[in-house]
Amino acid sequence: MSTQAAPAAVVTNLRRGILPLAGYAVLTAAMDVYAGNRFEVINPASIAAVSFTLTMVFFAGVEWRRHGPPQRTTLLAHRNDLVAINITTALTWLSTFYALWYLEPAIVNVVGLALGPMIMTLTGPLLRRHSTVMATEVLVSVAIGVLLAALMWTSFSGRSGLGDVPTADAVLGLVFSLTCAVGSAVNIIYMKRLHDAGCEAGTVLATRFVLMSVVAWILVALEGQPELMAALLPGAVVAVIGVGLPIYVLQVGIRYTEPITTSLLISLSPLFAFAMQFADGRLRFSLYTLAGVVGVVVLVAVGVVARRSTVTAPVPSGADGTTGVPPARDHQASAERGGSSP
Template identity: 55%
Template sequence: MAQQSETGQSATIRRGIVPLLIFAALTAAMDVYGSNRLQVVSPESLTAVSFTLTAVFFLVLEVVRNGTAFLTMLRDSRHDVVAINITTAVTWLATFYALRNLEPAVVNVVGLALGPVFILVTGAILRRGASVIAAEVVVALGICVFLSVLVWGSFTGETAVGDIGESTAAWGLFFSVVCAIGSAANITYMKRLSDRGRSPQEVLAVRFFLMIAIGWAMTATSSLDEVRAALVPGAVVAVIGIGLPIYVLQIGIRHTEPITTALIVSLSPIFAYFMQFLDGRLQPSPLTIVGIVGIVALATAGTLARARHDGRLVTATVPSAYDTDGVRR
């Protein structure tokens, strides 16, 4: 029986890890594509178009499938709904502005790899009782060391974008850190809604209201040509950068703890590093690949440690198939 439970636990972990790995790859693709397009399209127009298209799709999908039942979240979980709208807006606006200034792989690694560090803080505050093991704390601290190396490289011109100046690097890193904080809080609130039985489709139907309002407010001074130029890039970002990745992320979150989610998602930079060379502006950077490989190795170690820890817990809590007298029941 214990062996069957361990097998079931492994299957549950796999159900969470596979969607999270898909999310990591899609996020990398979005960062590379978005960084390229944001050189010619304003972040404001891209934000307005992409999030409007995503929200309309998921709203229509949810209404067709389940009517207006998802609106009960606005009553039963209104604080979490407001919070996830705010964290979504903070995370994505920071991402778009960071991508205008820094190498996509660096934005990706700072924005995602800092996640485990902030999850340790936000999880303890927002989801009391959430478990964190010693190995995950060590991994989070190790990730901070490698991130400091990448930060140094951004200021000294050692990354793929070359010498961009201290001011540009500082703003890019500032927005990347803001993205990391927002992403960590976002994952935690998504987990809270999932814990309350809300499906990924329901959450996606209500999480973009603030983002849409901010996006169109910011385009108020933009010309019609600027908005029109963002239509195709906005549609691409809506699919590969928002809708599909967030959907698979929500599925992964249902089967993993937030700290585990953050560790797996932090593998995304390795995808971004190799994808970004499809953009002719960028050149290989040894410093970036060293930092990314180090972070990937730590994230993998943390994920495996969590899997072993959860497996031991399951084994310890499964009742024995035998009573104390040795008779099988």
């Protein structure tokens, strides 16, 4: 690829990634609102067991039909990252489900996703050494962290959409939300690592939900009265709108964007969650929640625009008189050559 074509390729990749990542944000918001409502009557473990078992069977069946069983050599070659993504997937989703049991969906959504950029600035260079984080993205991430602290204050003070929340519930919801945020950010990095290593998307999707399914069924077994029949329909809905379809569009988006950009884009989800949650009669309008969510959305826009401006800006001319351009990222060049997503 010529140096003149490099900026165009980078911008094209960014455009290709924005639409699926926006779709992921909408679907995630819908899942949080729906699941939060269902958790009022059904234990999260039962819904998790049904939804992730269905998801695991679906993706494993698709991969088996297309390419046969995963090759042992492929699994061994990527075993460390595949194990890591199983752990982060289980950590993220179980934390999300239990956080929704205690807190307003929009707040769980904003903590779980919008905190990702701040975590990404700390963990990205450690887990994926050639990743880049801009100074503007660092500032945006810190500002998002301040807004998240303010949103958590609304929950503790009874100003959230759920009104008065017992202190113990608010604390548990905060702990689960923070755990979800850490797991989600690290999960994105491991997905990108698998893509960079050339691991096929089907292999990842067929194997990443194994631990989550096992843990969920263990939790169901520990329940005194499992609610599996009542969980069948909600579990199937969550499997489609909350796991299967979102994870597909997320991986398409990740193929074309840097992890920090991915994390910033999916942080738009709380705005959708705030709008959708009024279909749930338990929740009321909260000006504090709205202000925090809008603030996060504005900061997301700043981060994405800054990233776009950087990849399109020319660098100073070289000694030979040609116009310099920033080199395309390794994974972006790979995508242009038809590399597979994780």
